Amino acid sequence: MLPADRRKHILEHILTQGSANTEALARQYGVSAMTIRRDLRLLEEQRRIQVTHGGAVPPSFLHEDLPYESKKVSCLGAKRAIARIAEKMVEDNSCIILDAGTTTLELALLLRNRHLTVVTTDLQIALILSQSPTVTVHTTGGFVERITGAHVGEAAMSFLASVNAAQAFIGTNVWDAAHGVATTTAVKQHLKRRMMQSAEQRILLADSSKYGVYSTWRVAGLADFSCIVTDAELAGEHREAVSAAGAKLRLADGVNFGSGN
Known part of the structure; x- marks a missing residue:
């Protein structure tokens, strides 16, 4: 040959x-x-x-997590727009779960003056919300992963299994219609699934720059989420693909696409 x-x-x-x-x-x-x-x-x-x-x-494959500092400044405007939409979805006096990540961190910043109970694996989010006089914050405990600064492992899983939350806001580095939402390790795969199981509503927060990338450990299909919140830069063909996958898509410009609209 x-x-x-x-x-x-x-x-x-x-x-x-x-x-x-x-x-x-x-x-x-x-x-x-x-x-x-x-x-x-x-x-x-x-x-x-x-x-x-x-x-x-493939070039669109993510085999390990990006460093926290690089994610923190990436697509910041889109993340803040997504967070503003998500904040409006939270009801006062409810219990919510915040996944680790820089988009959920932006959401946490908007929730500091709300009356809420928040469960999170993310130490940065916990520190921010612990300074609020109106938010009761719980960390899951467990091993702290260095690259993300968040709890993982059996202790975190056990804590989440004891929680009944109204909403779980899930972050991701990769998502698309064909592969769904995935992560780079089996440990985080199980943890994200546990968060979703512990909440009545499962809301994915994912900016458009992450669309079309995938990774090894599949967390869920897009239709498994109650709603997906992304920014308005998501291309039209990608919006159509998400809708065809059976997912409800909410853009940061307030437009809704997909099932359930």
Whole structure:
């Protein structure tokens, strides 16, 4: 097989299967692992794949969480617009769950003068709300993950299992109609699912820059959320795809799309 044909087949495999292993590809095509690594590097230079340790994934694949400081300043205007919509959905004297993340952090800032009970895994959110005279805040406890500054693990899961909340506001780094909402570890997958199970309404807060990206551990389909709040920059074809997936979409400009409208 010619190198160009081999690279074409490798690319098709990665895009359809979601990943590829260097050693497995070497055995499949009867070439050395070094040859496969050269193929992968060339495809990466063409921005058609993303090389990982031991293989490759599609360019839209997120294999590990982004550092908190870089997420904090990314798409800040969109996150604040989403938070303003979400804040209007919260009723006074209710109990809500706030997932870890920079968009839920923006929501927390808007809730400081509300009469609420808030359960969160996010230490930054807990510190902000603990200064409010009208908000009762609970952290879940558990191991604190360094990259996110949030609780994870069995202790957090156990605490959330004891909660009956009106709403759970879930954050994500990746979402789209085909793959739903996913995360980078099984631990966070189970934690987000537990948050959703502990609330009557499950509301996804996700800015449009994260659409079309996916990751390994699927949390839920878009239709599993009561509502998805995003910014108005989400492209028209993506709005239609979300609606076709059975999800209710609310844009930060106040326009609603999808089922339930």
